Amino acid sequence: MEEFVARFNNLARLIDQPSVLVDRRGTVVLASQGAFELLGHHIAGQSFDGFIRHPDFVAALQMALTQDQQTDLLYTRMEQVPRQFEIRLAPFDKNHVFIALIDKTLERSVERIQSEFVANVSHELRSPLTSLSGFIETLMGPAADDKQAQEKFFPIMQSEATRMQRLIDGLLSLSRFEAEAHRPPTDAVDLRAIIDEVVAIKSHMADGRNIQIAVTSEWEDATQTPLVRGDRDELLEVFHNLLENAVKYSNEGSDVVFALSQGRDLAGATQDDRIRVQVTNTGPTIASQHISRLTERFYRIDEGRSRSMGGSGLGLAIVKHILNRHRGRLRITSENQQTCVSVTLPTER
Numbered sequence: 001m002e003e004f005v006a007r008f009n010n011l012a013r014l015i016d017q018p019s020v021l022v023d024r025r026g027t028v029v030l031a032s033q034g035a036f037e038l039l040g041h042h043i044a045g046q047s048f049d050g051f052i053r054h055p056d057f058v059a060a061l062q063m064a065l066t067q068d069q070q071t072d073l074l075y076t077r078m079e080q081v082p083r084q085f086e087i088r089l090a091p092f093d094k095n096h097v098f099i100a101l102i103d104k105t106l107e108r109s110v111e112r113i114q115s116e117f118v119a120n121v122s123h124e125l126r127s128p129l130t131s132l133s134g135f136i137e138t139l140m141g142p143a144a145d146d147k148q149a150q151e152k153f154f155p156i157m158q159s160e161a162t163r164m165q166r167l168i169d170g171l172l173s174l175s176r177f178e179a180e181a182h183r184p185p186t187d188a189v190d191l192r193a194i195i196d197e198v199v200a201i202k203s204h205m206a207d208g209r210n211i212q213i214a215v216t217s218e219w220e221d222a223t224q225t226p227l228v229r230g231d232r233d234e235l236l237e238v239f240h241n242l243l244e245n246a247v248k249y250s251n252e253g254s255d256v257v258f259a260l261s262q263g264r265d266l267a268g269a270t271q272d273d274r275i276r277v278q279v280t281n282t283g284p285t286i287a288s289q290h291i292s293r294l295t296e297r298f299y300r301i302d303e304g305r306s307r308s309m310g311g312s313g314l315g316l317a318i319v320k321h322i323l324n325r326h327r328g329r330l331r332i333t334s335e336n337q338q339t340c341v342s343v344t345l346p347t348e349r
């Protein structure tokens with residue numbers, strides 16, 4: 001008997017997943033610590049199927065007992081967050097079957113995220129591609145000699161091609177930043193200079209909609225601004241994306257403000273080892289249910305509007321990845337038509 005228990009325990013330890021031993025009727029004879037934790041301490045002496053209620057359990061048990069065959073069953077356990085298990089049954093001896101519950105939740109969610117991602121990318125690429133093919137067909141057929149139509153269509157075709165290009169660039173940066181997520185940056189960079197540069201690059205875009213961009217700072221003498229530990233190009237990308245959004249989603253003729261200050265925690269207390277940049281703009285208030293999702297890839301409140309302005313829905317996802325690598329924080333608030341995106345970064349010491 002002792003040898004019997006030891007054999008089960010050894011196998012359970014080897015498999016390192018919740019494991020159970022049942023007799024010919026499916027009653028639990030032995031269980032590993034993990035199985036007790038998963039299914040409850042009262043499983044001993046009870047019918048295993050009573051806990052999992054799987055339609056194929058009885059058949060699988062019979063297979064293991066009579067045909068000496070291993071069977072796998074898929075099983076979803078309804079907890080607050082449903083978990084997926086693979087139940088593996090294998091013969092133990094003439095009268096007992098060894099059951100292991102292999103947790104597949106993580107694997108399945110990764111699979112789901114991946115297939116969702118591929119579906120999203122395909123959807124995003126298909127629409128500019130469809131429109132391009134349409135124009136090409138028209139220009140080769142009915143509009144072959146129509147100079148006016150050509151003058152009208154070529155710029156649209158160009159902007160569709162640019163949109164695809166931007167989407168691909170965005171996807172490539174995302175995967176690059178993801179790959180680097182665990183390598184913290186080492187350079188000391190001047191955040192104020194980065195912001196001034198981004199503002200200079202973007203001001204023509206803002207002029208077109210009569211939007212003024214201002215930079216304010218707690219450090220009147222710009223050279224006193226604390227340096228941050230970071231990667232210059234990546235931080236340029238962060239503030240470029242934030243400024244682009246602020247201008248794009250602003251009311252015509254309003255102001256966009258960059259404010260630099262010492263870091264603050266959630267309660268408002270200053271943190272002298274952090275620096276904060278707030279980008280504020282005036283535009284439609286973002287409803288709270290959207291805010292927490294804005295950094296998801298392809299998440300856009302108004303897909304049509306974002307797309308017509310050349311957006312791919314990847315900007316904030318890229319921002320979040322870069323900030324993670326920088327041990328930075330991102331916080332978005334929006335009320336009374338004021339949207340504020342706040343970035344906090346550790347200063348260099």
Ligand SMILES: Nc1ncnc2c1ncn2[C@@H]1O[C@H](COP(=O)(O)OP(=O)(O)O)[C@@H](O)[C@H]1O
Nearest residue numbers: 245246249300301306311312313314315316339
């Ligand atoms: N300053 C802002 N004001 C209002 N909405 C914003 C602002 N910044 C971002 N958003 C919303 O967040 C969405 C995602 O932003 P982003 O990832 O940069 O994608 P994109 O700009 O390409 O649409 C935008 O489509 C928009 O709906």
Ligand SMILES: [Mg+2]
Nearest residue numbers: 245311315316
């Ligand atoms: Mg954007």
